[in-house]
Amino acid sequence: MKSNRVVVTGRGTINAIAENVDDFTAALKNGTCGIGPVTLFDTGGYRTHIGAQVNGFDARQHIPANYSLKRMSRSDCMAMAATLEAMADAGLLPMADRMAARTGVIIGGGAGGMLECEPVFARYLGNGADRMPVSPFAAFSCASSADHIATHLNLLGPRTTFMTACSSGATAIGFARDLIRSHAADIVVCGGTEPLCRITYSAFNALQAVDPDPCKPFDRNRRGLTLGEGAGIVILESLDHARKRGAVIYGEILGCGITCDAHHMTAPDSEGTGAAAAMTAALADARISADRVDYINAHGTATPANDRMEALAIGRVFGKRTRQIPASSTKSMIGHTLGAAGAIEAVACLLAMERDFVPPTIHHDTPDDDCPLDVVPGHSRPARIDTVLSNSFAFGGNNTALVLGRFTENGGAR
Numbered sequence: 001m002k003s004n005r006v007v008v009t010g011r012g013t014i015n016a017i018a019e020n021v022d023d024f025t026a027a028l029k030n031g032t033c034g035i036g037p038v039t040l041f042d043t044g045g046y047r048t049h050i051g052a053q054v055n056g057f058d059a060r061q062h063i064p065a066n067y068s069l070k071r072m073s074r075s076d077c078m079a080m081a082a083t084l085e086a087m088a089d090a091g092l093l094p095m096a097d098r099m100a101a102r103t104g105v106i107i108g109g110g111a112g113g114m115l116e117c118e119p120v121f122a123r124y125l126g127n128g129a130d131r132m133p134v135s136p137f138a139a140f141s142c143a144s145s146a147d148h149i150a151t152h153l154n155l156l157g158p159r160t161t162f163m164t165a166c167s168s169g170a171t172a173i174g175f176a177r178d179l180i181r182s183h184a185a186d187i188v189v190c191g192g193t194e195p196l197c198r199i200t201y202s203a204f205n206a207l208q209a210v211d212p213d214p215c216k217p218f219d220r221n222r223r224g225l226t227l228g229e230g231a232g233i234v235i236l237e238s239l240d241h242a243r244k245r246g247a248v249i250y251g252e253i254l255g256c257g258i259t260c261d262a263h264h265m266t267a268p269d270s271e272g273t274g275a276a277a278a279m280t281a282a283l284a285d286a287r288i289s290a291d292r293v294d295y296i297n298a299h300g301t302a303t304p305a306n307d308r309m310e311a312l313a314i315g316r317v318f319g320k321r322t323r324q325i326p327a328s329s330t331k332s333m334i335g336h337t338l339g340a341a342g343a344i345e346a347v348a349c350l351l352a353m354e355r356d357f358v359p360p361t362i363h364h365d366t367p368d369d370d371c372p373l374d375v376v377p378g379h380s381r382p383a384r385i386d387t388v389l390s391n392s393f394a395f396g397g398n399n400t401a402l403v404l405g406r407f408t409e410n411g412g413a414r
Contacts, residue, residue, distance in 0.1 A: 003181040007407055009247040010090025010235030012082035012191075013347050015334045016052035016228055019062070020085055025351045027333070028359045029380045034334050035214040035226050040115065041198050046205045048212045051196050052228030052335025054078070067152050071140070073113030078231040079145040079193035080152065086189070087153070090235040091247060095153065104157035104185040105150045106176040108168025108192035110339035113140020115197040142339075145193050157185045163339065165394035166299075168192050169232060170342025170402055174256030176236050186241045191233035191343035200338070201227060207266060215302035215336075217329035217361050218311070218375045220368035225301040228335020232344030251350045254288070254387070254403040257281025261397025268306050269397060272313030275299075278399035279317045279389060286403040288387065290318050293325060293403075295358055295383070297345050297390040298373070300329025301336055310393065311371040326383065328361045328376040342392035346402060349388040353406050358383045 011021050016034025018024035027034075037043075038051040059069055062081035069077065087093045095103065117140055143161040150159050158179055162171045169192025176190035204210045204227060215226040242249055259281065261274035268275070283290060299310055315322045330348050331337075337344055348359055357380045364377040386406045393399045 004183065004238035004240065006177045006180045006236050006253045007239050007242050007249045008234050008251045008253065008350060009237045009242050009249060010086035010092065011250060011347050011350055012085030012089065012233040013231065013344055014054055014057065014078045014082050015230030015337065015344055016054055017333055021089065021347065021351070024347065025355055028330065028348055028351065029357055031360045031362045031379055032333060033214060033362055038196060040196050043201070046201065048205060048210045050214065050226060052226055053196055054229055072148055073116050073140045073144065073195065075109065075112055075193045075195040076145045076148050078195070079107060079233065080148060082191065082231040082233040083149050083189055086233040086235050092235065099187060100154050101156045102186040103155045104176065104179055104188040105146045105155050105159045106172045106188055106190040107146040107149070108162040108172035108339050108343060109142045109145060110163060110165065110168060110194050111197045111200050112142035112144060114199050115195045116140050118198050149189060155189065164398040165396060166336065166338050166341055167392035167394040167398045167400040168339035168342065169344065170346065170390065170392035170400040171258065173234065173253065173343060173346055173402060174258060174400060177253040177256060180236055180238050186238055188236045189233060190236055191231065192340035193231035194229055194338045194340040196227060196229040209303055211302065214363050215332060216363040217300035217302040217332050218307050218368060218371040218373060219364045220366040222302045222304060222307060224303050225331070226335040228337040230334065230337050230344055231340050232347045234343070234346060249407045251353055252405045252407045254405045255282040255286025257285060257401045259399045261399065263397050266395050268309040268393060270305065270309055272309045272316060274397050274399050275310060275313035275391070275393050276316040278401040279313065279391065282389065282401035282403045288403070290321065292387050293389050294385045295352060295388045296325055296327035297349050297388060298327045298329045299391040299393045300331050300361065302331070306393065308370045310391065311373055314373065323372055323374060325374065326358045326376050326381065327373045328359050330359050332362045332364070342390065342400060345390050346404065349390050349404050353385045353388060356382060356384055358385070
């Protein structure tokens with residue numbers, strides 16, 4: 001059976017610099033910084049006090065009253081809001097029953113509803129109770145976002161949740177693409193969601209992996225990442241199905257590469273072997289050479305070890321072109337959204353192709369000889385982009401690279 005071409009017909013996002021796709025486009029072009037004081041919980045006991053928080057997020061501004069918010073966490077609500085935007089963008093609201101039967105939901109995540117569970121646990125410890133209340137923890141699992149989306153929209157196709165740390169969102173998109181290519185679904189709602197919460201914030205502080213100031217990816221003086229939150233959702237669809245219903249096509253998922261370093265729980269392989277292998281696999285899956293890539297959306301966390309490793313891995317794959325290809329980190333604007341990062345960045349890549357610009361790396365002042373990349377410092381840049389490589393490299397060495405292309409009838413970058 002011939003494999004399907006997989007196209008993007010809808011996009012949605014909630015993040016620290018925008019609560020919809022149009023505002024996200026403008027913010028990326030303007031190099032807007034979404035990093036500021038964290039107010040969701042008390043940061044008084046930590047070495048850092050900032051994050052890329054979605055300030056003033058009101059679920060009811062995005063989710064209609066006929067959708068119940070019962071037992072939905074902040075993470076679930078952000079995922080639902082981004083999903084409804086993406087579904088509307090794709091012209092799929094309301095969805096016909098015959099389509100819903102073959103529409104899947106694949107979501108990446110991490111903390112799930114921990115922000116809501118943490119106070120429950122604190123009260124349990126403070127009261128000296130003999131038994132932990134179960135209901136909040138059962139309702140706010142990481143998998144609940146996919147469950148709420150499927151239930152509210154009556155989507156009956158394949159459903160699953162990925163937790164591969166910082167590559168979860170990208171892994172979800174890659175898996176969703178495979179479902180459509182193998183004819184297991186016609187449409188898939190996919191992406192990632194992640195909230196700021198105490199357990200994540202304290203863990204990264206304990207690792208001393210966060211910068212007290214806004215992160216500076218690839219800068220010689222970088223001191224760590226800035227945690228963020230948000231959701232990114234894309235609607236993937238087989239090309240034949242999209243054509244039959246006259247959908248607008250925003251791009252194509254050309255390739256996906258997944259590898260594991262098998263090296264360390266938190267530290268990357270300093271040689272970048274697994275990261276380079278993921279990029280190489282994604283390009284091979286897309287059936288294109290490295291010469292065809294116009295822009296790299298770097299993982300770019302701003303930790304000393306990770307940025308150095310990624311630059312080395314990019315050099316292994318792109319050789320003499322390494323300094324010529326724009327390779328920016330949008331995490332400098334929206335922070336590191338962990339399980340949602342690869343999905344929000346996929347939305348950013350699609351917008352960059354559609355609107356002909358390269359997003360910048362802000363806060364980058366001093367180049368680092370260990371990171372010999374064109375990081376597009378400070379300001380966005382006009383450019384024609386036909387093919388993007390988007391990197392997501394996670395704890396445990398869980399690496400995922402996606403290749404996205406501008407859609408053309410003859411197969412685009414292929």
